[in-house]
Structures are given as C-alpha cells and as structure tokens.
Amino acid sequence: MTTRTILLASPRSFCAGVERAVDIVERLLAARSGPIYVRKQIVHNTRVVDDLRERGAVFVEELDEVPEGATVVFSAHGVAPVVHRDAAQRGLEVVDATCPLVTKVHVEARRYAARGDTVVLIGHAGHEEVEGTLGEAPNQTVLVETLADVESLVVPDPERVSYLTQTTLAVDETTALIDALRNKFPGARGPDTADICYATTNRQAALSVIAEQADLVLVVGSANSSNSVRLVELAERIGTTAYRVDSASDVPEAWFTGVRVVGLTAGASAPPELVAEVIDRIASFGPVEVIEHEVTRETVRFTLPPAVRHV
DSSP: OEEEEEEEESOOOOHHHHHHHHHHHHHHHHSSSOEEESSSSSOEEEEHHHHHHHHHHEEESGGGGGOOOOEEEOTOOOHHHHHHHHHHTTTTTTEEEEHHHHHHHHHHHHHHHTTEEEEEESTTTTTTTHHHHHTTTTTEEEESSSSSHHOOOOOSSSSSSEEEOOOOHHHHHHHHHHHHHHHHHTTOOOOOSSSOHHHHHHHHHHHHOOOOOOEEEEOOOTTHHHHHHHHHHHHHHHEEEEEEEEEEEGOOOGGGGOEEEEEEEEEEOOOOOHHHHHHHHHHHTTEEEEEEEESSSOOOOOOOHHHHOOO
C-alpha cells in the first residue's frame, strides 16, 4: 500500500491569547469552591468548552444568567464597555480573559473616536470580537465586510477617517479592503502595525506553503472559529480542496480516494491533541509519513491578570 504524506503546518493550534484565556478558567476552577461563570465561549472551540464545562465552568450567554456577586470570566474575544458596566452594577467579580491584542484594538477605537474620526472597522458582523469593538464608540464606528461596503460607504467628513480590523481575518482579503478604503479616503489613518494578530498571520503563512503541494487540506477548528474558517478559504483560493473538521470523527475515508498528499493545520483556538487525533484517523486508512513545515517559531507569551497570577 502506498504511503500517504501528511504535510503538517507549523505554527498551528493554540496561540498565546487562547492559552492565556483557557489557563485563566482552569486556575479559577482549581482555586475556587463556588461555580465559575464564563460569558460566551471562552474561545471558539467545542472540545475546549466541553472540557471546561465538565470540570465545572458554567457558560452563559448574558450576565443576567449570573447570580449577583459571583465570579464571571469574559472571553478572549473581548466585550463592549456596557458589559463591564452591567457587571459592576450586578456586583460581579470580573476576571477579564480578553486577548491583549484585542484590547489593543479597543484602545485604538477609543483613541480614533476621541479625535473626531469616523472609525471604519473591517470585520464580520455578529462575531463577538467585532461586537465588543463596535461598542467602544458605537456612534462613530461603521462596519465594512466587503469591497462593495467600502464603495458605498458615506462618512460625515472624508478627511477624518480611521480604520481598524478584526484580529482573525484573512491577510490578503483585508489588505485589499484597506487599499480600497485608502483609495476612497486618501487621508484614512490606521494603526502603525496591522491589527491582524501574529498567530493568524503565521498560521495563514504556514498553510500557504503546504496547500500548494497538497491534494487535500484539513483544517482542525470549530465552525464559529473565524481564523479556522479563514484557513479553509485560503486553501480554496490557492486551488486546493479543503475541509474544516471539529474532530477526528468528522474525517471520512471517502475524502482520501486518490489523495497522496494531505495538508494539515489547526486554527488558533484548536487544542494540539485534536491534530494528533486527526493524524491517527488518517493513519487508520493506510500508512502515513508526517512531514512538518515550520515557517516561524512563536515565542509570544501574555501575562495573566492579577486575580489568577499567583493561583
């Protein structure tokens, strides 16, 4: 039987912001006797959420589901200021697990709005990160998702326009939107560095290398994981058939008919063990050789909030 090659993208799986958020909940569960509530999914991954729920975390959609005075963790995606105010009014102990790179975007939104600009946020409607950023200056921020949105955009003062981006977007598509925005509003100002986070950029760069060589690409990640969905779309733009899978059980043997080279990666919210399980699943269909392609080595680490730093 012919050996099938698995090209394993690196970096892949957890990023520093996800590791920090999960670590926060784990430390609170270990240190506190009472229930630990988490507003929304701590990160967008089914396995992670199910595991924490089994260990005692209580996931809620809104703060009115949290008893007054209880401990609540805000997810890695960030929240709008109104959510912080609601938590204070209910006397909740808040432990904020917002990724520092998302916090940076919130700071920029406040700064741009304070100088009187219309803030153009490039992102996907309904995503929790986008909802949180829009909440920083709702009367001065407008969301754009497509080139058509940019084309039809009308602002009070074309000379006072700033832009921000969701941190988990596709780099190439976002660049096109920023270029279109600058063409329409030549004075548009953005952050000194791209808002798309290092982990999203690195995972897309790593996948680009292997997708060109693969007959099939698998991306491990949940359906609501923006960076995982962007990886699938990137592989498809390169011209390679690609599927997103939540777990090894989502991988049917029928996909591998005539496939000799498989590209494999995982979104930044997918735990590494899921990748190992998918490799085992592919190996159950026949012999495999795993070759890792590393484009960079990530060394970023984020400090934990004071509430859990010494737990």
